[in-house]
Amino acid sequence: xxxxxxxxxxxxxxxxxxxxxxxxxxxxxxxxxxxxxxxxxxxxxxxxxxxxxxxxxxxxxxxxxxxxxxxxxxxxxxxxxxxxxxxxxxxxxxxxxxxxxxxxxxxxxxxxxxxxxxxxxxxxxxxxxxxxxxxxxxxxxxxxxxxxxxxxxxxxxxxxxxxxxxxxxxxxxxxxxxxxxxxxxxxxxxxxxxxxxxxxxxxxxxxxxxxxxxxxxxxxxxxxxxxxxxxxxxxxxxxxxxxxxxxxxxxxxxxxxxxxxxxxxxxxxxxxxxxxxxxxxxxxxxxxxxxxxxxxxxxxxxxxxxxxxxxxxxxxxxxxxxxxxxxxxxxxxxxxxxxxxxxx
Numbered sequence: 620x621x622x623x624x625x626x627x628x629x630x631x632x633x634x635x636x637x638x639x640x641x642x643x644x645x646x647x648x649x650x651x652x653x654x655x656x657x658x659x660x661x662x663x664x665x666x667x668x669x670x671x672x673x674x675x676x677x678x679x680x681x682x683x684x685x686x687x688x689x690x691x692x693x694x695x696x697x698x699x700x701x702x703x704x705x706x707x708x709x710x711x712x713x714x715x716x717x718x719x720x721x722x723x724x725x726x727x728x729x730x731x732x733x734x735x736x737x738x739x740x741x742x743x744x745x746x747x748x749x750x751x752x753x754x755x756x757x758x759x760x761x762x763x764x765x766x767x768x769x770x771x772x773x774x775x776x777x778x779x780x781x782x783x784x785x786x787x788x789x790x791x792x793x794x795x796x797x798x799x800x801x802x803x804x805x806x807x808x809x810x811x812x813x814x815x816x817x818x819x820x821x822x823x824x825x826x827x828x829x830x831x832x833x834x835x836x837x838x839x840x841x842x843x844x845x846x847x848x849x850x851x852x853x854x855x856x857x858x859x860x861x862x863x864x865x866x867x868x869x870x871x872x873x874x875x876x877x878x879x880x881x882x883x884x885x886x887x888x889x890x891x892x893x894x895x896x897x898x899x900x901x902x903x904x905x906x907x908x909x910x911x912x913x914x915x916x917x918x919x920x921x922x923x924x925x926x927x928x929x930x931x932x933x934x935x936x937x938x939x940x941x942x943x944x945x946x947x948x949x950x951x952x953x954x955x956x957x958x959x960x961x962x963x
Contacts, residue, residue, distance in 0.1 A: 622786045625693035627708050629655060629683075631753040631898070632725060635766040636697065636774075639794040640787075641681040642674035649683045655764060662763025667762035668795055669751070669768045669892075687711040691795065695721050695783040697747075698735060701841040701911045702728040702913040709738035716742065721783040723747050727815055727898075728913030729808050732777075745784055746804035748775040748811050752828070752895045769895030770828070771902030773797030777804040793859065803860060809852065810859035813867045815914045816844045818897035819935040822909070824943065825951030828895045836954030838874040838881065842932065843958070845871045847929040848918045854925035899939065904948045911939040931958060 629651035641647040666674040725747045750772030756765040791798040861929040864920040902909045915932040922929040
């Protein structure tokens with residue numbers, strides 16, 4: 620019998636994952652915004668992998684809903700809302716969840732699985748991590764929703780012997796999505812968070828990820844933000860795990876290198892679509908609140924708890940909040956404007 624999956628908060632990542640799963644036999648319901656529903660109704664949904672293969676499930680495999688009641692009868696619910704919305708989303712689906720439903724958190728940050736557990740006691744909650752970006756291509760609504768994986772990496776899930784999770788892993792594999800399970804998801808989530816410290820820099824730079832990372836000044840700033848994280852992590856006795864081919868511990872050493880050397884060393888580690896940008900950049904452009912407090916803010920909080928400071932990350936948090944307040948989209952700040960105290 621087909622695995623029944625609901626995706627609560629179907630943005631770029633959630634809708635892409637749902638489409639890939641539906642194309643290989645899952646019965647998927649995406650719960651998202653009216654824009655998603657209307658565009659899919661007009662032209663369908665297309666989820667393109669980094670390798671170029673496209674999953675295009677039909678209406679019999681994938682449906683779109685706007686309300687939390689659509690999780691009814693789902694065996695597995697993927698939560699992919701922003702961190703600040705996690706508790707509200709979990710509470711909204713609580714009256715409609717099947718008693719045996721399993722929940723999988725595919726979200727940025729550290730605390731979302733625990734937030735879900737606190738709101739939905741009695742349910743199995745599995746932490747997950749998606750390391751890659753997905754771009755929603757700007758096309759006419761009648762062309763449908765075209766989502767393209769823009770960077771490399773494998774999905775990581777916590778261990779669980781629940782049948783729904785076993786089926787999910789199998790479906791990911793059949794859909795061409797790399798996936799593996801890890802015994803220590805806290806270590807994985809911290810590794811992803813360290814890499815995600817670039818989200819704020821990318822959003823404030825106004826550039827694509829590729830253009831930003833080709834600029835040594837932004838890379839040096841990112842290295843400083845990462846060094847603050849590593850100092851706090853070391854003081855707290857936390858050891859983040861390696862994520863795929865990217866080794867977070869090496870990043871602060873590689874990032875400040877001259878452009879030529881960086882290009883040589885970093886090329887095998889990550890592939891970036893020219894149009895890719897961080898989800899934080901998209902949030903600013905759309906006038907939405909970002910997840911900066913769940914990313915850079917976590918470094919600031921950890922540093923404070925260990926008697927340290929994280930001034931670069933604290934400044935990035937402040938600058939993102941200022942951009943949110945202005946509501947004018949992404950600024951275009953230079954490295955010197957982002958960190959004038961020590962211009963990279």
